[in-house]
Amino acid sequence: MSKLVVSNLSINRAELPVVSSLDIAVESGAISVVLGSNGAGKTTLLEGLSGIIPVASGSIAIDGREIQKARPGVRSREGLAHVEQGRTVFRQLTTEENLRVSLHSGSDLAEAYALFPELVQRRTVKASLLSGGEQQMLVIARALLTRPKVLLIDEMSAGLAPVIVTRLMSAVRKLADNGLAVLLVEQFAALALSIGNRAYVMRRGRVVHDGDCMKLLKSPDELHRLYLGG
Amino acid sequence: MNALLTSAVAGLTAGGTYALLGVCAVFTYRLVAVVNFTGAAIGTAGTFVLIALYEAGFPLWPSVLAGIAAGTVVGVAIGFIMTRWFGEASASTKAAVTVALLVGIIAIGLRLTGGQHPHNMPELFPGSAFRMAGVEVTIASVLTIGLAALFTILADLFLNNTKVGLNLRALADRPMAAELLGIRVQMLSLLVWGMTGAFTTFALMIIAPQRSPNFMTLSLLVVPALAAALVGLFRSFWRTLAGGIGLGLVEGMASSVDSVSQYRSAIPFLVVLAVLLWSQREARWDEAR
Ligand SMILES: Nc1ncnc2c1ncn2[C@@H]1O[C@H](COP(=O)(O)OP(=O)(O)OP(=O)(O)O)[C@@H](O)[C@H]1O
Ligand SMILES: [Mg+2]
Numbered sequence: 001m002s003k004l005v006v007s008n009l010s011i012n013r014a015e016l017p018v019v020s021s022l023d024i025a026v027e028s029g030a031i032s033v034v035l036g037s038n039g040a041g042k043t044t045l046l047e048g049l050s051g052i053i054p055v056a057s058g059s060i061a062i063d064g065r066e067i068q069k070a071r072p073g074v075r076s077r078e079g080l081a082h083v084e085q086g087r088t089v090f091r092q093l094t095t096e097e098n099l100r101v102s103l104h105s106g107s108d109l110a111e112a113y114a115l116f117p118e119l120v121q122r123r124t125v126k127a128s129l130l131s132g133g134e135q136q137m138l139v140i141a142r143a144l145l146t147r148p149k150v151l152l153i154d155e156m157s158a159g160l161a162p163v164i165v166t167r168l169m170s171a172v173r174k175l176a177d178n179g180l181a182v183l184l185v186e187q188f189a190a191l192a193l194s195i196g197n198r199a200y201v202m203r204r205g206r207v208v209h210d211g212d213c214m215k216l217l218k219s220p221d222e223l224h225r226l227y228l229g230g
Numbered sequence: 231m232n233a234l235l236t237s238a239v240a241g242l243t244a245g246g247t248y249a250l251l252g253v254c255a256v257f258t259y260r261l262v263a264v265v266n267f268t269g270a271a272i273g274t275a276g277t278f279v280l281i282a283l284y285e286a287g288f289p290l291w292p293s294v295l296a297g298i299a300a301g302t303v304v305g306v307a308i309g310f311i312m313t314r315w316f317g318e319a320s321a322s323t324k325a326a327v328t329v330a331l332l333v334g335i336i337a338i339g340l341r342l343t344g345g346q347h348p349h350n351m352p353e354l355f356p357g358s359a360f361r362m363a364g365v366e367v368t369i370a371s372v373l374t375i376g377l378a379a380l381f382t383i384l385a386d387l388f389l390n391n392t393k394v395g396l397n398l399r400a401l402a403d404r405p406m407a408a409e410l411l412g413i414r415v416q417m418l419s420l421l422v423w424g425m426t427g428a429f430t431t432f433a434l435m436i437i438a439p440q441r442s443p444n445f446m447t448l449s450l451l452v453v454p455a456l457a458a459a460l461v462g463l464f465r466s467f468w469r470t471l472a473g474g475i476g477l478g479l480v481e482g483m484a485s486s487v488d489s490v491s492q493y494r495s496a497i498p499f500l501v502v503l504a505v506l507l508w509s510q511r512e513a514r515w516d517e518a519r
Contacts, residue, residue, distance in 0.1 A: 050410060076412035084410070090403040092455040093396070100393070102411040146412055 003181035004049075004080075004150045006141045009058035009068075009073045011041075011048040019056070020205045026150060026181040026198075030090045031172065033192045033213060034185045037227050042185045043085050046152045049183075050082035054087035062150055066191070079149035083156065087135040089127035089142075096123045102111055102145040112141035115171055133164035140171065150181045153204040157188060169195050193217040232364065237486035238479045239365045244454075245439040245478015246374025251451060252458030252470040253381050254426040259464045261402045261422045265325040265456070268308055269430055271335040271449035276301025276431030277438050278339065278445065281349050290352055298431045301306075302339035305427020306420050313419045317405075332449065339445035351443040369416055370436050375475060381429055382467040398422065460505050477501060 002025040011019040019041045026032040035041050048055045051072035060068040067075045072082075090098050099112050113120050116137040122130060127138060136156050143151060153172065157165040172193040176182045186192035193199060193213045201209035201216075201223075209216070209226050216223055251269055258266045282296030284290060307374045308331060316327050328484055343349070355373055358366035389395040401408040434448055441447055454477050461473025477498060484494040 052410075072406070072409045073412050073414060082410050084407065088404055088407040090407065092403050093399060097399075101396060101408070101413065102476045104412075142411065153482060159436055204390055 002026060004060065005059075005061045005064075006049065007059050008060075009045075009048065010056040010061065011044055011053065012056045013044060013053070015092055017056070018205050019048060022202075022205070022207055024181050024183070024200060024207065028149070028181050029176055029179050030197040031176045031182040031184050031195060031213075032178065032198045032200065033124055033189075033196035034183065034200045034202060035187070035189050035192070035223075035227075036179065037187070040202040041156055041205040042202060044205075046082060046084075046154050046183070046185060050080060050153060055141075077145055077146075079147075081141050081143035081146050081148035081151050083139050083151065083153045085137055085154040085158070087132065087139055089130070089135050089138055091128035092126065094124050094126055095119055095134075095138055098127050098142065100147060102142045104145065107145045107147050109145075115174070116141055133160050133168075136160065136164075136168060139169075140168070144175065148180065149174065150183065151175065152183045154185045154186075155187060156184075157186060157191070165191060189223060203227075203229055234335050235485055236365050237482045239362065239367055239371075239482070241478040241480070241485070242371035242475070242481020243368055243437060243478070244359065244438060244481060245376055245475040246371050246376075246378055247451065247474075248454045248458045248477050249471045249474025250374055250378035250381060250433040251430060252462070252474045253378050253385070253467050254430050255452075255455055255459040256462055256464055256467055256470050257381075258386055258422060258426050259459070261398050262309070262312070262419045263321060263324070263402065263405075264312055264328060265321065265464070266308075266426075267325065267328040267332045267452055267456070268335060269426065269455060270434065271332050271339070271451040272305045272308060272427045273301055273430035273432075273434035274445055274448040275304045275335065275339060276427070277351075277443070277448065278343050278349075280435055281343075281351055281438075281443065284352050285350055290354075294354065294432075294435060297435060300427050301431025302424045302428045305423045305425075305430070309420045309423025312423075313416050327462050332452070336382030336392045339449065343445050346444055349443050351439045353439045370440070374433055374436050377429070377433065378471050378474065382471055385467060393419070394421070397485055406455050454498040457501045457505075460502055463505075473501070 006022060006024040009019060009022045010017060010021055019155055022045065026034065034042055047053045049060055051070060055068050056062040059066050061176050062079050065078060067078050090101065103109065118134065119137055119141065122134055127135065130138065169191050172182060172184065184192055184196060193216055198212040199211055199216045200212045236277060255266055255269050258264055278298045280293050283293035283296055312324060316324050355369040357369055359369045359372045360367055389399055391498035397413050401413060401418055403414055405415060407479040438448060458470050458477055462470030481494050481497050485491045
């Protein structure tokens with residue numbers, strides 16, 4: 001059975017439906033990629049999953065346990081981690097303090113530094129002074145230390161140089177290979193599809209495509225058509 | 231000259247209380263992002279539990295502890311209202327809510343304590359600690375100032391050296407990100423409310439005998455406290471501390487000068503105005519550069 005199962009999920013924003021009757025699944029050890037143009041509802045979907053905003057109807061289950069009514073903190077303790085859009089580091093805290101906030105009895109700072117050795121020499125630097133790439137590494141590492149079963153990542157490549165994006169993508173692939181279930185939201189498709197397993201394309205709050213990442217990667221025309229509609 | 235000094239020193243106790251209440255206000259603002267107008271009212275509620283028990287014949291110190299416990303509970307209750315129903319509200323909405331709560335608490339407090347009816351408030355720390363320039367400095371004033379400094383130092387140590395303190399700083403920085411990491415946000419916020427409730431109550435117990443111990447006047451001590459917090463721009467504990475003491479001293483001196491003494495309750499207002507104008511000027515200076 002899939003680690004994360006989302007069925008028939010609808011989410012409203014300001015009373016208007018933004019996500020409608022959506023079905024999505026993520027397996028352990030796999031990356032499900034969610035693509036879609038601006039305003040398709042990707043961020044809304046992730047915020048509904050992690051509990052930042054309430055869902056209107058439908059269910060969200062981790063290992064078969066429904067969590068759609070729980071507060072964000074409870075969902076986190078059930079094994080869900082959400083790396084938000086916009087690199088939400090604790091600005092006034094140092095790199096290491098950011099990591100220590102999410103340190104649990106079962107986790108170790110060394111895991112974070114093993115994933116991103118770049119952060120070691122930035123340990124005592126205030127997070128607001130890190131580069132964009134470093135901040136993105138920090139929020140991913142921080143989420144990892146909560147020992148999640150499912151990791152949601154929203155637009156981690158936004159505004160970053162291609163070489164950094166490649167670096168982040170390979171780190172995320174490594175996490176999935178170690179058994180994590182990853183739901184990766186991206187606007188720029190090619191790289192995400194190259195590391196992902198299952199691909200969903202969203203348009204106006206609905207899933208308009210559900211298939212294999214490799215297949216979609218090899219047919220750019222199909223992808224283009226899905227993005228633009230028609 | 232000596233008369234002026236005497237009255238300045240007499241203002242120290244009030245100054246220490248303003249400082250302690252102000253530091254608690256800054257603590258609350260920095261950690262749970264609420265400009266709390268109920269600060270002094272929370273302490274007043276605890277103080278009146280002490281008065282009621284004392285008047286009923288209970289021994290003093292157990293009554294003090296019971297009063298502090300009561301103040302803590304009232305603080306947590308208000309914190310619960312603020313986090314449960316107004317957690318997502320803007321800073322100004324939250325401040326407005328605490329003003330409304332203040333009005334409610336004063337109304338209930340006056341009703342329960344018999345309005346202007348005089349109460350027998352025991353002096354917890356009678357006597358003078360030492361003489362300074364020929365003037366008696368009371369134990370109460372040394373204690374309130376000491377307590378304010380202690381709170382400042384402890385808050386600093388606590389925030390910078392413990393895991394709970396670290397979580398609190400994270401919470402103050404980005405509440406949602408903290409909650410997404412599984413931090414028990416609500417419990418932490420209530421801890422802040424409880425801690426400030428306890429300290430505030432003790433401060434008010436010390437100052438109550440020197441004021442008319444009536445629920446409303448004590449609750450309105452929040453005005454000079456917030457003025458002190460403003461001197462610290464709601465960020466710096468030490469500047470708030472200095473602001474509170476300074477306010478007490480100026481108030482004390484004003485009370486000895488006949489022509490201004492009846493306006494001395496306006497002093498916090500003048501301080502607020504001065505700080506606001508000054509910080510405006512600084513902002514304009516920043517823009518100009
Ligand atoms: N706070 C809000 N209040 C009301 N409507 C909102 C709010 N946030 C987003 N929306 C609307 O919801 C829709 C989906 O927005 P969302 O941010 O989920 O899209 P997205 O797919 O993440 O886009 P992007 O790729 O630009 O990040 C948009 O039409 C947007 O206008
Ligand atoms: Mg988005």
